[in-house]
Amino acid sequence: MDTWTFGWTLALIGMAGTMLVLWILSLLILLLKKLFPYRPEAPAAERK
């Protein structure tokens, strides 16, 4: 593989791949937050 084919291929895969992986991660975070929403702890007196 010549230098420029290598360079452009790696640059394009690298930029698109990094963006894609992080975008999917953001979706996974949203999914986790939906599945396990935050619930404030009930005050101690209420729990009794």
Place this chain on the structure above:
Amino acid sequence: MESALVSGLQGLFLGVMNLGWGHVLMILVASGLLYLGIHKGYEPLLLVPIGFGAILVNIPLADMMGKEGFLRFFYDNGVLTEVFPLLIFIGIGAMTDFQPLLENPKIILLGAAGQFGIFLTLLLALAVGFDKLDAVAVAIIGACDGPTAIYVSSKFAPHMLGAVSVAAYSYMSLVPLIQPPIMRALTTEKERKIVMGVVKQPVSKTTKILFPIVVTIFASLLAPKGAPLIGTVMLGNLMKESGVVERLKSASENEIANIVTLLLGLCIGGTMEAGQFLRGQTLLVLALGFIAIGLDTAVGVLFGKAMCFLTGGKINPLIGAAGISAFPMSARVVQVEGQKYNKKSYLLMHAMSANAGGQIGSVIAAAVMLSALQGMGIIGG
């Protein structure tokens, strides 16, 4: 007796007699690193051992990096095996709080844009004549992440480890000087004044615990070559968030990180022997590293502008500059710049989200790069 005395005395001066201009110059460079670390406070934890290691390795005949040298042992067993940077990653994971990112996950995209400098610098490095794997090692300075740069360069271009590491750590500490002019040049005053609303979305403990596990499995499946990088950061973070292995977490972020930082710094200094370091190529590495971090900032800000446009002006493009891995330094830079133009603007939490995204982004970018290199047949499986 007389000749033995003369020979003995000559032995005392052998070091001086073998001292070349290169050694002297490198001892001056090392002293400069010590000055930056001690007097200026730039990354002292790294620059002090690096500077001292560079002095040690430039003492003629001391043979510190020789076959049985003191530094060679740690270099062969800690750097070439990639163990040192990976142990540091566990400590980084244990120290990092991903809460701001979990609260505002769309900002993670800025952490991807902040890595584009890596790939653009790769093209520049190839254009100025670096061969393929050397260009990869130079480009990774753009990750703005010392351990990632060390991991990649020790794997593919160990002869450039000293220059790449020094560039990575020096420029990381210069982020407050490098970023602001670029941020100002690429944004309008109106954009810099944008006040971003408060994002208050508390995150459950379960989400915080599952996050490192999910990231490790998902990202490692997509980029298996980067599994050691991703896995170690996320292991550290899991120990922090689970709260059940306090001793291990504490050891990772303190004792282990400290010992490894010391040895890693000495080893990097050990690669700065005059014959290896004083080459035109080193200057090119330093210049390209500077460009890489500038490009990261520029692309991050431009991506921030795009998000600003798409959200109808709700995002201040300045936070794009925090999409690099220099945590939390670049988030602070964004906060300071924002406040210069609008005293009512508090960008810190948003910038911290982008900065946490940059930390993950740098590791993911390296992982994607390694897996692409494997896929292209440039490196072995």
